[in-house]
Amino acid sequence: MEVVASSGRHLFLDAGSGIRTLSEDASGLDRVDVLLTHLHMDHILGLPFFTPLLDPVIDVHIWGPISTTKTLQERLSRYLSPPLFPVRVRDLPSVTFHDVPPGVFEIDSVRVIADLVCHPGPTLGYRLEDSGSSITYLPDHEPALCSNDFPGDPEWTSGHDLAKGADLLIHDSQYTDQEYEQRVGWGHSSYTHLLEFARQTGVKTLSTYHHDPTHTDLILDGTHDWLRERANGLEIIAGKPGVVIEL
């Protein structure tokens, strides 16, 4: 997932396997920022294959959730080191790590709001605001888990403030309602909860994301038809590689 700010700054949201193919977008840049929501393997798997990391001309800034025991660099070093990867963090030419507590920071023209969301282990969601547009990125999120009466009370709904009124919500859409019954507490959303969360927060456009690996394209086509039938005016974008959204 790549966001291009009004200033031209490139921000990459998480570093799954797809980030490798986005590497060429960073060609010619002097800086890129990678915002990690959490350090589960599917969200950092592609990091060592992101070529700007090895380019001494590009300053790479990696942002990720704070920990009480180890810095972000120390935690990522568990992956970016032998035997899992031949290149060590200390050998990367120009990387800066930022441990992010819940709060607000700025990257060039982008105001970034980070907050913890309901998912196993400390997991951030991000809201990016730039020139009147807003994107909320909640790739791994189980909004119904933390509430007795979801979607009843915004005050007690994980992720609500991050998503409220956003132009674009990119949200976890892993399970059918039936699958979710067997996966409560796994940290992902059902389709019904996805729609309810989008309605509760009043977002304008919803992009699905983080599909279950067992869901084929045929299944996902049916999923998006199902969502659109129940969208009630909410624009729904089928999240898939290559989709470009301009705000």
Added chain:
Amino acid sequence: MQGGAATLYLPPMQQPLELILLRQLASYLTIPMWMMDDSGDLIFYNEPAEGLLGVQFDDAGPIRAEQLIGMWQVTDLGGEVIPDAEFPVVAALTKQTPMHRALRFQGMDGAWREVEVTAIPIEGQGNRFLGVLATFWEVQG
């Protein structure tokens, strides 16, 4: 992204995730539990706590810190009034240190009860002080 005027950050409506998770846990436990936010407002107590306090949370609702003072009569085991600073929840809130003590209090139903109270400060990721969690054990007999 391209666009016009800057978007204002909307004021927070939502409780911190750590408090959301705690409330969810408290609602499932049979241990009486009470939660305050970082300003001392009472934001939740669970059903077992309702039995001790003598009023349902749905009826009492969130209670501002200044309204909590004097709501329940509290004494030590000898019947002497306890200074506010010696309440476990006050110590946890103001000094951000845990505290445990036995005390007696009168619930809203008029009954006096002897309880052991443990209050701990809730600190979230990034050393954020978020409030206080207190548990109550009624001393039987």
